[in-house]
Amino acid sequence: MLSRTAADLYWLSRYFERAENTARMLDVAWNLSLIPFAVDAREEITAPLVITGSLASYQAAHDDIRVDEVMHFFTLDDGNPGSIFHCLRTARESAHAVRGKITAEMWESVNSTWLELREIRELGLEGYGASEFFDWVKNRSHLFRGATYGTSIRNDAFRFLRLGTFIERADSTARILDVKHQIDSAAGDGAVDFYRWHALLRSVGAYEAYREIYSEPINAERVSELLILRPEVPRSLRSCMQMLCELLPAIEGHAGQQSKRLAAVQFARLQYGDLDHIVDTGLHEYLTDFLRRINELADTIREEYLEVV
Amino acid sequence: MGPLSLPDVSGYDEMILPGGKVRDAYKGYHRWLLGQVHDGLLRKRKEAELQFHRVGITFNVYGEESGIERLIPFDALPRVIPAADWRRLEQGAIQRVRALNLFLHDIYHDQAIVRTGLVPAEQIFGNAQYQPCMQDLDLPNRVYSHISGVDVIRDGEGTWYVLEDNLRTPSGVSYMIENRRMMMRLFPELFAHQSVAPVEHYPSLLLETLQESGNGPNPTVVLLTPGRFNSAYFEHAFLAQQMGIELVEGADLFVKDGFVFMRTTAGPQRVDVIYRRIDDDYLDPLAFRPDSMLGVPGLLSVYRDGNVILANAMGTGVGDDKSIYPYVPDLIRFYLDEEPILANVPTWQCRDPKALDHVLAHLPELVIKEVHGAGGYGMLVGPAASRAEIEAFRERLKARPANYIAQPTLSLSTCPIFVEEGIAPRHIDLRPFVLSGKETRLVPGGLTRVAMSAGSLVVNSSQGGGTKDTWVLEDGSC
Structure with missing residues (x-):
């Protein structure tokens, strides 16, 4: 497969995944900002800025951190390269460049997403409804994933699409989990903590999984275990790494030795990891290290497959 | 609105005969x-x-x-x-x-x-x-x-x-x-x-x-496109997909050791036939337009070999x-x-003095085209032009007759x-x-x-x- 084609496929699914994760994160922040807390609700609405590392660029353009402005910044703001609008436009451009390599149904799901998004943008987030918008983004992502999974032949095109998904998802899950460290003022009261963990689980679609797997009340250690180590949770770091480890060796040819090694090493660390080690290391330190490793892997994939000279 | 009726036609219609019958x-x-x-x-x-x-x-x-x-x-x-x-x-x-x-x-x-x-x-x-x-x-x-x-x-x-x-x-x-x-x-x-x-x-x-x-047998065929901003990009992608061949841009190809290769995820792969949808001038910046980013440096020498x-x-x-x-x-x-088997539209080449005389005498009835023009530019459609336009065109035609041809208005x-x-x-x-x-x-x-x-x-x-x-x-x- 052409390296440029592989790159477009990879970024197509990566940006779509990023749009979905952003919608998930905002959905939770939006809901939390509606709940009257004892503590300052600003923290909840600052969280997405911190998670995505875009606090500085937001503050450069805005005087104050306000719910409606943060929401606009992340959803329909053309000027923010991390906005859902920007992600879906980039995804659509990538799809356009490789439309000969994806099925008609995949292309239509991407293209009609873009056409609808332009209409939504005319209405504005308030006109369309914030919760409705987040549901719409998630549904469009489900549709694209379903079209991909249900119609794509299992070749390298499919593998590069999936690579983009899992690199982005691993990065996103780690960042969302790390947010507790980033925004948590000294331990809040029990109710606030419950809402926050609950929200975090919902943002990665893992609330039901927690209930299914654990019988104990929601707490930090179990949430960490669930989202880092559990193989049956599709957004856990371990699941993402397992997928990456299966995908990379399946790509045709002998390129990508270093990518395969990095992925295998990181998968082994999760597969044979345990919670005590994470707690001893410190969750924030552990996740910081993971983010460094996943980004190193992403860079290596780019060098070995996507920009081959 | 209800049923459809056929319109009256003048001239040759593919479907309807004068009088309303159908071919x-x-x-x-x-x-x-x-x-x-x-x-x-x-x-x-x-x-x-x-x-x-x-x-x-x-x-x-x-x-x-x-x-x-x-x-x-x-x-x-x-x-x-x-x-x-x-x-x-x-x-x-x-x-x-x-x-x-x-x-x-x-x-x-x-x-x-x-x-x-x-x-x-x-x-x-x-x-x-x-x-x-x-x-x-x-x-x-x-x-x-x-x-x-x-x-x-x-x-x-x-x-x-x-x-x-x-x-x-x-x-x-x-x-x-x-x-x-x-x-x-x-x-x-x-x-x-x-x-x-x-x-x-x-x-x-x-x-x-x-x-x-x-x-040789089983050549590797690719379709070379100027890219997604080209007006015909849809067609390039469509044909590549229908033929099951790679749709490449200039940057995907390179020349090495006298052959053309494409950059793939599994390393360089040789290319034998290029269905190119790029004009001559843009194919090889070493041979033609040095400012072009669309082509492949060195392509011409491989082609010549x-x-x-x-x-x-x-x-x-x-x-x-x-x-x-x-x-x-x-x-x-x-x-x-x-x-x-198929006729040409009668054409006067204005470089020929006799033809030029005829054209100058019949400007209001004719279509005059620039020899190297395309897309309807530099053209005179006599029956649709004003007297002033015709006279202005007459001067240009007389100045450079070899640059023009003329045809009847069909x-x-x-x-x-x-x-x-x-x-x-x-x-x-x-x-x-x-x-x-x-x-x-x-x-x-x-x-x-x-x-x-x-x-x-x-x-x-x-x-x-x-x-x-x-x-x-x-x-x-x-």
Whole structure:
């Protein structure tokens, strides 16, 4: 497969995944900002800025951190390269460049997403409804994933699409989990903590999984275990790494030795990891290290497959 | 609104005879049409538009924000060509393209045509499209123009004429295929009752033609596009996908050790045949335009060594130039020893003093074109021009007569289209696509372009022209 084609496929699914994760994160922040807390609700609405590392660029353009402005910044703001609008436009451009390599149904799901998004943008987030918008983004992502999974032949095109998904998802899950460290003022009261963990689980679609797997009340250690180590949770770091480890060796040819090694090493660390080690290391330190490793892997994939000279 | 009625026509209409009767080839369609209502067809048209948008069958318009794509208007009334007419057109187009390929081989080798004096040397060697680098290069099957578009029209009397040949990178074939798919989706019953010759196998014929043009067995074929902002990008992607070949941009290819390679996820892979949709001047920045980012540095030297095939070859533009067009009937006689099957539009070459006198005396009746012009620029349409425009053009013509040709103003035939008010006649042309490999052939059909506004003769999609499905009806089907 052409390296440029592989790159477009990879970024197509990566940006779509990023749009979905952003919608998930905002959905939770939006809901939390509606709940009257004892503590300052600003923290909840600052969280997405911190998670995505875009606090500085937001503050450069805005005087104050306000719910409606943060929401606009992340959803329909053309000027923010991390906005859902920007992600879906980039995804659509990538799809356009490789439309000969994806099925008609995949292309239509991407293209009609873009056409609808332009209409939504005319209405504005308030006109369309914030919760409705987040549901719409998630549904469009489900549709694209379903079209991909249900119609794509299992070749390298499919593998590069999936690579983009899992690199982005691993990065996103780690960042969302790390947010507790980033925004948590000294331990809040029990109710606030419950809402926050609950929200975090919902943002990665893992609330039901927690209930299914654990019988104990929601707490930090179990949430960490669930989202880092559990193989049956599709957004856990371990699941993402397992997928990456299966995908990379399946790509045709002998390129990508270093990518395969990095992925295998990181998968082994999760597969044979345990919670005590994470707690001893410190969750924030552990996740910081993971983010460094996943980004190193992403860079290596780019060098070995996507920009081959 | 209720049932549909046919409009009155003047001049030659493809469907309707003067007095309101319907031509034989359209009888089957007309029976069906009588059973339709206006609102029903309106709904079908909306469905077609929605479908074209969803699938993304669009073209980019230069200068507009990226991501804004336009639909080419699609008309749901087919243009029908009876089998007998088609056979003549087919033979005529094949004959013409064979002669033009022989002409290109000749001018890049022995130049017999110049030595016999049939075509003046300066018409060839003074032409900007002439490529000296092609001299004495031997091409497989001696084919220069693998894919040719022969634009034909009917005049007011119904006679077929070739308006121009397209031997560089003719486009539009994807609409031929998509229009057929759309018609079969919208009106499947029409195809059950009439035998319309299929066109959907064009991509496999094209792939065969490209593979045949290579030197060895199982050549690796790619389609080279200028990229996603090119106006015909949809077609490039469509054809690459239909043929199952890679769609590459210049940056995906590189030259090493005398061969062309593409960059793949599994390392460099050799490329044998390039179906290029990039103009000559942009193919190799080392040989032509150094500022071009579209091409592949070093490509020309690999090509000269015979280690890669370009389709079409470089330097084919000299064969479809307006200055060569008047000679094509003579080329057919010279190279094939046959009489031309399809007529040229009578053309006066203003470089000839006698012709110039005639043209100057008849400016208000004629169409004057620049020899190297395209897209309707630098043109005078006599009957539509004001007295002042004609006089201004007269001065330009007298200053540089060799730069112009003149033709009579032809009244293109019409074909009914579906408009808001019902059915109305509009002017049309036809571009069949001729493939030249080991043999020369074409699929039965082509792209029919339509001038969407009443009376207009402009069918170009860049000027708002539309398209419709083109049916070649098998014998005994009407």
